[in-house]
Amino acid sequence: MDLLGRRVSVRHRDGEGVRDVVGRVLAAGPDGLRIERRDGELAFVPAGTVLAMRVVPDRPRRTRRAASFSAEELTRITSRGWPAVESVPLGDWELRASGGFTGRANSVAVHGDPHTDEPFAAVVDFYTARGLRPLAQLVEGSVWDRRFEDAAWVPVTDQPPGAIVQVADLAAVPAPDPEVVVETHASDAWLRHYGRVSEPATARAVLEGPATVGFLSLDDVAIGRVVVTGEWAGLAAVEVDPAHRRRGLARRIVDTALAWAAAHGADKAYLQTMRDNEPALGLYGAYGFTTHHAYRYLTAP
Template identity: 40%
Template sequence: MGFATGGQLVIRITSADVGKRVSVRALSGGVGATGKFTDTIGILTDWDDGVLYITRKSGERVRIAESSLVAGKIVPPAPARGRGPAASFPELAEVTARAWQPVESERLGEWVLRAAGGFTRRANSVLPLGDPGIPLDQALTTVRRWYEARGLPAYAQTATGAEGTQELLCAELEAHGWWREVSAQVHVARLAPVADRDADTEAVLLSREADEQWLARYQRSGGAAGPHERQVLAAGPSVWFATVPGGAGQPPAAIGRCVVDGRWAGFMAVEVAGERRREGLATAVMTALARRALDEGASAAWLQVESDNTGALAMYGAMGFAPHHSYHHYRGPEAGSAAEG
């Protein structure tokens, strides 16, 4: 990892480097002990009372005793991946937010409080993309009270793993008693290769609305979508729904949703009936939606996928999608707990 200078391991970081991307090497058991070297790369989010905390790209927070540190240095931002389109985190954060809009929203400085009756964490979490305009303690208390007034748990959506993401905020949330409840990844790709897939799209029907048949297949609705769900699904700059009809009297064999927003096309809710998997239906849905997005002038694609969904990761990887950043939903402490400021 290039730590050595003249054959010696060198520690070139201090607590003044909090907020920078670093690479460190530590010895389990401390210096002088018999153990193994471990290397960690990420954002140095805290260094206090003899302990360093480094947040990795995945969002994992690593605790390292200063006494075990044998080498450390500042490293440049991770290079952009060459497979997908160039994209900054702020741009993608705004695009993904517009594709999944809440029923109600309110500004807190540059933060956005979002609510939709509890339908998905994305539509019921604060999006903290800048300065809330008040001290963080007060901002988090305001967030929690805003959601409490609506009978909802308080969530904050953060991101790690790309330049300009929010590793420091993740550390602050944890210090205030918030915990990471779920994580996923945002992947990006060039749109044309997705649209050029050799897929049978003749059976894919495209519509501007999510009808009852589409909703009957959608997992989150359980076949009975409420008004909040319908409003979130319908909102966005240019929204398309794809349906592959099922048998007579049966829900669709496959569905999908795409939101076109300038150069971006976002794909979500791609679902296939269990008995119809491995027939290429998901690829057909993606291809049909991608072709429509190309017609509207889009050139880049994004989607969100859970890190342990190996089947989806393999399919999207074959289409050219590559990870851009990870996003996380932190849940706040219950009202009246000791963490409230």
């Protein structure tokens, strides 16, 4: 049976006993199975450890609504949709480095417990060793947000200071626009419209990192990016050339992105935007997106 892309339930044996993994098969080879769970977390089941396996329905009944996820859960989910070139665990935290391309891919994602008595020093050491500024992505108002402040970390001033995270359940999915093109790789033209790119190879490593990602373009004047990790879709990089704004092009990009995401198994979505971006908030509000939480970047003194 061809398992690629199928949703399966696998019971296997590992060093700690017997475990069950449920998710979509991303790769199947002689060494084993690479499986993506519903929250986007990846699991590997080595060949020879499988005790039982069965195919399960592609679109199970949703058990949790988008707004019910915690800010820490969403931080993990959004990080999987924008994966860093280098990712190193610090306990439950994720140290991310990508040559300076975007704050999300070059900051420590703070969630859970770092399992060390010196987390601030560990973060500074990691980024200093890579020639990068120590940067922490923190949920505003969280316990660790206050602890970083108490450790004299300060808000950044030379880049976007943070963003709000909005979520929506994909109940009524719009029809895709037939003129919007969706590709699996970021073309030179797409990167040119996106901007913010000094090293195309590094940018592509981040943008193209997930297994299921689409790059949308319309008439060489509007773009967007959509990624699916498990049951979640991430919408980003919706850009329209200034001379072509207020013509509904962004809406056509978003329509197609959400339709593509639903076709690839997503039943809820997130996006990140600035809290004062009124045009974007108006656009996304029409699709049912509401603010879930805000995050900010702090840097070491």
